[in-house]
Every structure is written in C-alpha cells, then in structure tokens.
Amino acid sequence: MNTEKKLNILIADDEEGLRFSLASILEIEGYSVQTAGDGLEALELVKNNAFDIAFFDIRMPGMNGVEAFKRIKEISPETIVVMMTAYAMNDLIKEAIKEGAFACISKPFEIDDIINTVKEISAKKVGLVISGNNETKDFLTDALKSSGFVAVEKDSCESAESFTLRREPELIFIVEPGHGNYEKIKETAKKLKQSVIAVITSGACKEFKEIKNIKCISMPLSKDFADEFFSNSDKKKKTVLISGDTIWSNNLKIALVAKGYDVVYYSSSDSFFNGHDIENSDHIICDTGEIADIETFYKNIKQKNDKAKIIFIFDFESAVSESLKKLNIPVLNKPFDSQELLDVMEKTR
Numbered sequence: 346m347n348t349e350k351k352l353n354i355l356i357a358d359d360e361e362g363l364r365f366s367l368a369s370i371l372e373i374e375g376y377s378v379q380t381a382g383d384g385l386e387a388l389e390l391v392k393n394n395a396f397d398i399a400f401f402d403i404r405m406p407g408m409n410g411v412e413a414f415k416r417i418k419e420i421s422p423e424t425i426v427v428m429m430t431a432y433a434m435n436d437l438i439k440e441a442i443k444e445g446a447f448a449c450i451s452k453p454f455e456i457d458d459i460i461n462t463v464k465e466i467s468a469k470k471v472g473l474v475i476s477g478n479n480e481t482k483d484f485l486t487d488a489l490k491s492s493g494f495v496a497v498e499k500d501s502c503e504s505a506e507s508f509t510l511r512r513e514p515e516l517i518f519i520v521e522p523g524h525g526n527y528e529k530i531k532e533t534a535k536k537l538k539q540s541v542i543a544v545i546t547s548g549a550c551k552e553f554k555e556i557k558n559i560k561c562i563s564m565p566l567s568k569d570f571a572d573e574f575f576s577n578s579d580k581k582k583k584t585v586l587i588s589g590d591t592i593w594s595n596n597l598k599i600a601l602v603a604k605g606y607d608v609v610y611y612s613s614s615d616s617f618f619n620g621h622d623i624e625n626s627d628h629i630i631c632d633t634g635e636i637a638d639i640e641t642f643y644k645n646i647k648q649k650n651d652k653a654k655i656i657f658i659f660d661f662e663s664a665v666s667e668s669l670k671k672l673n674i675p676v677l678n679k680p681f682d683s684q685e686l687l688d689v690m691e692k693t694r
Contacts, residue, residue: 350558351468353395356380357387357413358402367400368475370456371463382457384408384416391417395511396424398466400459403430403449411441416537419423423497423508425466431453431594438591442610448602449595461603469495471512475505476520477624481545481566485518486570491583493607509533511550515544521564534559543574583625584690587611588632588658597630600683606690623649628690632658639665643674654693656686 354376356367361382368378379394381387384406390396399417401410408416414426428441431452434591438449447466450458472494478484489496494516499505502522509517510533515538522530527550534542534556544550547564562574584606588594591612600610606628611617614635629646636642639657646653656675659666666676675689 352376352463354378355387355396355399356393357382357384357399357410359383359405360402361617367456369458369507370460370688374460374463376463384410387413388416388420391420391424395507396421398463399424399426401426401428403428403441409437411437411444414446415444418504423512424426425495427462438442438595439612442591442595442612443608448599449591450599451592451596458599458603459616464598465602465605466495469493470516471495471497471514472513472516472518473497473505473509474520475499475502476518477501478520481520484566484570485520485578488575489516489518491571492575502529506533510536513537514540516540517543519543520545521547530559531556531660539600543547559663573645584608584628584630585611585617585626587614587635588631589613594632597683597686601622601687604687618645623653626650626653628693629655630658630686631655633665634660639669654690656689656693 349596354371356364357380358377359382362489364380364382367511370382371378379390381390387399387401387406398494401414403410405413410428414428417424417426426446427439428446428449429452430438430449441449448462450462457558470493471488474482474485474489474496476485477500486496486498490652497508497514499508502519519542522544529540530544531553534540538558540559541558543560543562544553545562545564545566550561553559568633584601586598586601586608589612594610598610612632623646631642633639643655646655656677657666657669659676659678662678669676675693677686677689
C-alpha cells in the first residue's frame with residue numbers, strides 16, 4: 346500500500362459503532378481518519394480540512410448523504426465520495442452515481458470491501474487541470490479520465506497550490522498561466538520532481554527549456570491531443586456496466602474495481618449511447634433486462650467499436666441466451682459469482 350502521501354479520509358454515518366470500527370481499521374492501515382455523525386457535521390469538517398476520500402451513509406438525520414455530497418462537491422470537488430447504504434434506496438443511489446460518486450457499498454459489508462476501495466482510489470494516478478477556461482478545462486479533464494487518472498480541476502495556480510503540494514499529482518496541466526506565474530511554476534517543478542507539468546500556452550515559454558519536468562504545449566489543442574500526449578501504456582480502457590438494478594450493479598462494480606478495472610456505470614442502454622464511452626471501451630457488460638432489441642443493440646455497438654467485448658447478463662436461461670452462446674457471444678445467468686465474470690473477461694481480453 347502507498348501510505349507515503351498519507352491520505353485523509355472522512356467517514357459520515359449516524360451509527361457510532363460503524364464509524365468507530367471503520368476509523369480504527371483504516372488508521373491501522375496507515376490513513377488519517379475523521380468522523381461525522383450526520384451530513385451537517387461532515388460539511389463543517391470539509392470546510393476546515395482537506396479530505397481525499399469520504400464515505401457517506403445515504404440515510405442520515407438532518408441531511409441525507411446525497412445532499413451532503415452535492416454540497417461537498419462545491420466546497421471540495423477533489424474529494425472522492427463513496428456512498429454506503431443498508432436500504433434499497435434506488436432513486437438516491439442513482440442520484441449519487443449521476444452526481445459522480447465513485448461507488449455505492451451495500452450494508453452489511455465486509456471490511457475488505459472498504460479497504461479494497463480505498464486501495465483502488467489510492468493507487469489511481471492523480472492529474473490536475475488549472476485553467477480559467479471551462480471548455481479547455483473540460484477537454485483536459487476528459488483526456489485525464491480516459492487515461493485512468495483521477496482528475497481534479499482548479500481555476501488558478503493560487504487555488505491549486507495547497508492541493509498540489511499535498512497530493513503531488515503525477516501530471517499537471519496549466520493553461521495560459523501568464524508570465525506572472527512562471528517563477529511559481531518553476532518553484533513547483535523543483536519541489537515536485539516526480540510530477541510532469543505541462544504548460545499550455547499560445548505564447549512562447551523559453552523560460553522552462555532547462556527544466557526537465559516541464560513540457561510546453563502550443564495552443565490550440567488538437568482533437569488527437571490525448572493520443573499524442575499519453576503513451577499507449579498510460580491509456581486505460583474502460584469497462585462499461587449497464588443495468589437498471591443499481592445495488593446489484595454497484596456491488597459488481599466494487600468487485601471489478603478491486604481487480605483493477607476502470608468501471609463506468611449506466612442505468613440504461615439509452616444513457617450509454619448518449620455518453621462517450623463506446624469507442625474506448627474494452628468490455629461492455631449489459632443486463633439484458635434494459636434492452637428491447639438485443640440484436641440491434643449488439644450491432645450498434647460493433648459499428649462504433651468492433652473490438653469491444655460484449656458480455657450479456659440474463660435473469661434466466663432463454664432461447665435468446667442460447668442463440669448468443671452458439672454465436673460465441675459471452676452470456677452469464679443470474680445469480681453468478683463475480684469471479685465467474687472476471688474469468689470471462691480475462692478470456693476475452
């Protein structure tokens with residue numbers, strides 16, 4: 346485990362015993378932990394502390410976990426949030442995932458679920474985008490995410506300084522910083538020798554020529570910027586999971602994430618096709634209860650990404666599932682062990 350950058354973790358849950366147990370175990374693992382008994386207390390802690398990861402119970406008195414999550418996103422957008430719930434609250438879980446929650450863990454859970462989730466988040470590379478231009482910021486953030494980074498956005502070098510020195514991002518994009526920030530960028534580069542700082546500007550930046558970990562990139566950025574900048578080894582293919590069963594999907598997502606897969610969740614095939622994950626998806630795992638026409642769904646994906654490996658999940662055996670098997674298209678019937686799915690994915694890499 347990487348505890349050199351001692352991650353700060355917040356646990357917000359109205360169950361005192363659970364808060365104490367989780368905090369104790371994570372502290373033994375080498376993390377710094379604070380706890381809150383409700384959403385309002387969590388908000389106050391976030392205002393005065395920098396948290397890398399937050400675990401929120403969805404159902405808390407005063408302010409539920411999803412509402413607290415929305416407020417915390419405004420205060421500390423870099424905090425990665427994991428939801429916890431003992432109830433089948435599908436609407437709130439869907440809302441949390443839509444708002445950007447990393448995962449939702451069902452109670453009662455094994456403590457390994459928590460530790461594996463923290464380890465996965467800890468192992469992810471961190472990328473920082475500093476830009477006052479929202480369009481450029483979104484473009485660079487998408488490039489980082491598609492390459493397996495946790496992407497953090499800041500509007501200026503000043504607002505990014507504390508986060509930069511604490512987390513030491515592997516990659517920092519600074520867009521049009523202005524000559525007034527050049528000395529500060531040089532100082533940051535010397536302090537963060539393991540970081541790559543990419544200065545993106547429409548002007549010249551000869552001042553950085555002698556500094557090895559600063560790269561200069563000319564504006565405007567090309568559409569193929571991500572492919573040009575990131576090496577193939579850095580690119581991380583996505584695994585897409587499509588299902589209307591939110592709790593089942595999140596439990597499956599946790600198992601996949603623990604094994605190193607980068608998982609993107611969609612609650613329906615329509616939202617998937619409206620997204621931007623078809624072309625760069627390695628595996629597409631689809632709960633067939635969400636699809637009206639499986640044949641058309643399959644053809645539509647293959648037209649856009651012929652290399653994608655599609656795995657269909659059925660509630661029970663049927664004539665359709667048997668016909669797919671005859672075509673050597675992977676099929677699993679519920680219930681199945683997550684290891685069965687992992688085995689299928691490994692075989693179809």
